[in-house]
Amino acid sequence: MNNHLKLLSSLESNTCFSEQQPDYLSRAFFRTDLSNPAEHNDLxxxxxxxxxxxxxxxLFLLGGFDKLQQETLKVFQETAIMIRKPALEVIDYLRRTDFTKPPNSYxxxxxxxxxxTFSLNHILHYGFMEKFILINCTRPTDWINxxxxxxxxxxxxxxxDTPLDAAIWLQTFKAQNMTILDELKLxxxxRYTWSQREHTEPGDPIQSIIEHGINRINHASDCMAVLLKELKLNSAKGNCRLMVVVDKANAFYEPSRLRFPDRTFATVDDITIARAFKKLFRKDWQNGAIVASVCKKLVVPYRLLSISGIPKKENDRDRTYKQWGPFNVKHLSDYPKSLLTDQDRQWLQRPISKTDDGQNEIRFLSGMNPGQVFHICSDL
Structure with a gap:
């Protein structure tokens, strides 16, 4: 605090300001007037x-911030985000990306x-300003659990199917992308058949799929899956650029609590919209990028038991929420490799790695040494 006051005194003694000097200084210390993320840098x-x-x-019509964050933004009557280093780093990578290649994941x-979450929303705003088609998922746990x-x-x-959640997502997608969709005319x-009288033909606007899913709730889940499929196909043809932004992406690799009518548990891949969204994580398309976050807050009791090594002595249902609350996970790692589980550990993700040229490159870089192969591939 003393150093801060000395800095202010030095500025006052060496610079002539108007009577609004205190307001100007306090504003300059914590805020920038540049509202376009493309103009942000390390300064x-x-x-x-x-x-x-x-x-x-x-962007945040139906989500993007949790309840406490929304209340804070409401109090100050503005959506203000701190510019953090990870967001600046990802934005810099996106500027230098070769979008003719399969999408990079951050x-x-x-x-x-x-x-x-705030860093993701900063990157989401960048994608909006740079005219990406935004595919945003803020609460995957709502779909899965x-x-x-x-x-x-x-x-x-x-x-x-989860029709209401699919319809809400379609409304959010429409709000975030209505302008760019009208410009691109995708x-x-x-051809898709929704019922005996309702069809989507090749050449129909993609907006018709969105509107059909919103107006016909029973078809919303299938419409969302079809929309994501068509966006991938269009991006692969170079008709558009996609930015997939997912908060708490490790939810897609956790067990689901949903059950089939026969009372058997469903997996994430058994849920229509979760399965469709999860396909975006593959490397079988171009002209896009994937930006996600992972959070150990989502880790459920049976994951806690298996990772921590504590023997299971009683039923999970007998444990109180306070004892097994989402914030009681300090002993767990924050790193993605721990939170994304073994399902996501696919070292050779790019299709080119399976070709002869890709294999020869790995042999050259590793010198045919198995230890070096492990070292090179472990970060992929």
Whole structure:
């Protein structure tokens, strides 16, 4: 505090300001007037910037911040975000990305409350300004564990639909991307049958799939899955660029609490919209990027038992929420490799690694040494 006061005294003695000097100084110390994330750099690290209200209302119409964060933003009547180093780093990577290649994946990690959600929203705003099509998932646990409604899928495959959650996501997607979709005029590349009288033909606007899912709730889950599929196909053809932004992505690798009518537990891949969204993590498309965060707050009791090595002596249902609350996970690692489980440990993710050229490159870099192969591939 003393050093801070000395700095102010030095500025006052060497610089002539108007009578508004204290307000100007206090504003300069913690805020920047640059509201476009594309203009942010290391000089703005630690400062707050304001997202214009018209953009914030579109980006965060139905989510993006938890309840406490929403109350804070409401008190100050503005959406102000601190410019953090991870967000600046990811934005810099996105500027230098070759979008003709399969999408790069960026994972934000850190202790609970370290600002991962705000950094994701900073990057989401950057994608909006740079005219990416935004595919945003803020609460995957709602789809996987606590959907507003669930129903048996009408398809031949044994799956669970969550129509209300799918319709809400479609409304959010429409709000975030209505302008860019009108500019790009993307169309469906395949034919889809929703009922005997309702179809989507090749060449129909992609907006028709969105509107159908919003207006016909029973078809919302299938419409969301089809929309994500069509966006991947269009991006692979170079018709658009996608930015997939997921908060708490490790939820897609946790067990689900949903059950089929026969009372057997469903997996994440048995839930229509979760399965469709999870396919975006693959490397089988171009012109896009994947930005996600992981958080150990989501780790459920049976994961705690298996990771910590504590012997299971009583039923999980007998344990109180206070004892097994989401914040009682200090002994767990914050790193993605611990939170994404073994399902996501696919070292050779790029298709080129399976070709002869890719294999020869690995042999050259490792000198045919198995230890070096492990060292090279472990970070992929």
């Amino acid at each position: 703005h690290h630690g400062l707050f910037y304001r997202i214009p209200n018209d953009i914030a209302n579109r 994972v934000l990690y850190g202790p609970i409350g370290s600002g991962k 606590w959907p507003q409604e669930q129903a048996q899928s009408t398809t031949k495959v044994k799956r669970i 169309t469906s590349l395949n």
